[in-house]
Amino acid sequence: MRTTVKKILKQYGWQLELLLFLVLSLLWVLPWATSGKLYTGDDLGFHLNRIQGLAQQLKLGGHWWQIPAVSTTAFSQWGYPINLFYPAVTLLPAAWLQALVPGLGGYYLYLILLTLTTLVIAAAVAHKLLGNRALGILAAVLYTxxxxxxxxxxxxxxxxxxxxxxxLPIVFYGVYCLAYGDDRQWYWLAVGMALVALTHVVSLLLCAVGVVLMASLWLLRREGLARRAIHLGYAAGFAIFLAATFLAPLAEQLKTMGKLGVQQYTLITSAMEPGELLRNSLDNALSSAQINFGIIFILLTVLALVVWRKLLPLDRYYLIIAWVFIFLATKLFPWQLFQNLLGAIQFPWRFLALACFPLALVGARAISVACRMVTVPRQFLVVGIATVAVVGLSLSLNNQLYQQTTSANTKIVTAATYPAVASGDITTDYVSQKGQVSMAAVRTHSIPVMNTQTNGQQLADLQQQGRQTVANGFIYQITSEVPQTIKLPQIFYPGYRVTVNGRTQRPSLDANGVVHVKVPTGRSTIGYRYQRTVVQRLAAQLSFWSWLFLLATPLWRRYGSGLQMRFRAYWQAHRVANK
Structure with missing residues (x-):
């Protein structure tokens, strides 16, 4: 029997693992998916608008593989260039799913896909770090x-x-390779950091701090410091190249727009009180005002301390670095000294995200040691029991959250309300501070309203006949009884171009960044469209060739010598045949 099980695992191991992860991914979203409802919490309405904007741009004629710079169909439909400031690469699958299954169903499918991806990546990395497939699966479940x-x-x-x-597991593995393992695999850190950069800029800053701290892993080996430092430089530079398609346009916009409307926080104020963090974790609190990392990781920490002497040095390091990140989430750290340098992270408790994977690693190892997971049957039993316990707790918490939020809560979205919620967000974080005062008028999409006089009267000699939304901007139809300069209900960003009756016109801007154009007497067609800047085009090329090089290099190393040998053999046979 044992031999048969081992044979099946050896032959179909990855298929069974993938099936398990798929089932777990379905269970993770099951309570909400079956309810037909969605709780938006603090920020989900904003992200649903991002997804909806991408999906609608595809319907307006955008390329399925290309991220539009502006959102003309979401965020109150005024042409918010959200994707220049907030990376959207990893939202493209959500947009594709919305095209197939609109609304809540498409979003739930996206969550399933994300959870499956997280489980697969975490299990692969944990397997490499822990040296055991069963432990890799267990760590992936604890983490996800x-x-x-x-x-x-x-x-x-x-x-x-x-x-x-x-x-994050890819970032962690990249640091492991650079500081402790095979530093020739520095590219893993570049890939991980680039993927983070193409998803969430604040997390990129968190990961940069995390990489600096996790470089202390070198102390366990103390070998090849200079070589490893050089490879770290390679990883940093290549990560920038891989993510240049977003980072370069972002830098271009920030240089032009100046100070934005993103809310600022004092780090020492937004950090957690240590006692509060522990109490929230022991309670598994379900509130955005009660951030925590959960009772499971507290119990696993206690278990790791109990079996401390039986842990490997690497396992002990995982526990220590995890609690360093937890320490950074609290007011115990002197955050007032780093306000200017790291103020963009807004909330120090975001470092809890970096603590989860090392806690999952040491937790899996501690369970293995405590339960003596030596034989395959025991591994099956322990991993199975632990998985059922973790998933069961998650389902219970999900049900508890559902009961708390679905009674007369304005943040609940249904299939009927999804379209309005996913297109009407009024966020102005990435509008310059000087432009904030004009946003109420901009959202009306009305040229007459935009040109209201100081006495409150609209211009009698100016009428708007229509406004058409296109993939990269808008087309206005107006009639003016006199030649004049008018305001468009648009805030200017580098890349936007104006045409009046088919002729390109360089707009003027007022102190608020509102666009002014000259129109002649009679009927005029005004185009306000976004065109990719030179910086965007060059950055896209740089990223494309960097990713291609990254993917092609290992393939060439693996198959290149064989191809060369075959080519030489073919050439020699060809020469002999022609003699």
Whole structure:
């Protein structure tokens, strides 16, 4: 019997693992998916608008593989260039799914896909780090069903931060390779950091701090410091190349737009009180005002301390670095000294995301040691029991959250309300501070309203006949009885171009960044469209060739010598045949 099980696992191991992860992914979203409802929490409405904007741009004629710079059909439909400031690469699958299954169904499918991806990546990395497939699966389950990840998706609605969980194990493995393992595999860190950069900018800053701290792993080996430092430089540079398609346009916009409307926070104020963090974790609190990392990781920490002497040095390091990140989430760290440098992270408790994977690793090892997971049957038993316990707790918390939020809660979305919620967000984080005062008028999409005089009267000699939404902007139809300069209900961003009756016109801007154009007497067609800038085009080329090089190099190393030998043999046979 045991031999048969081993044979099946050897022959169909990855298929069975994938099937298990698919079932777990379905279970993770099951309570909400079967209810036909969705709790938006703090930020999910914003992210649903991002998804809806991408999906609608595809319907307006955009390329399925290309991310539009502006959103003309969401965020109150004024042409918000959200994708220049907030990376959208990892939202493209959500947009494709919306094209197939619109509304809540498409979003739930996206969550299933994200959870499956997170499980697969976490299991692969944990397998390499722990040296055991069963432990890899257990660590992946502990990580993917972590309380903090649950809060990100279902309580806070922080979709982008939740997506980043899929890539944090790659970052962790990249640092492991550079500081302790085979530093010739530095490219893993580049890939992980690039994927984070293409998902959530604040998480990129968190990961940069995390990489600096996790470089201390070198102390366990103390070998090849200079060589490893050089490879770290390679990883940093290549990560920038891979993510240049987003980072370069972002830098271009920030340089032009100046100070934006993103809300600022004092880090020492937004950090957690240590006692509060522990109490929330022991309670598995389900509120965005009660951030925590869950009772499971507390219990696993206690178990790891109990079996401390039987843990490997690497396992002990995982536990220590995890609690360093937890320490950074609290007011115990002197955050007031780093306000200017790291103020963009807004909330120090975001470091809890970095603590989850090392806690899952050491937790899996501690369970293995405590339960003596030596034989295959025992591994099956322990991993099965632990998985059922973790998933069962997650389902219970999901049900508890559902009961708390579905009674007369304005943040609940149904199939009927989804279209309005996913297109009407009024966020202005990425509008310059000087342009904020004009946003109420901009959202009317009305040229007459935009040109209201100081006495409150609209211009009698100016009428708007229509406004057409296109993939990259808008077309206005107006009639003016006199030649004049008028305001468009648009805030200017680098890349937007104006045409009046087919002729390109360089617009003027007022102090608020509102676009002014000259129109002649009579009927005019005004086009206001976004065109990719030179910086965007060059950055896209740089990223494309960098990704191609990254993918082609290992393939060439693996198959190149064989291809060369075959070519030489063919050439020699050809020469002999022609003699």
């Amino acid at each position: 069903f972590a309380q903090y990840r649950f809060l990100d998706f279902f309580v806070r609605g922080a979709l982008a931060e939740g997506v980043v969980f899929a890539f």
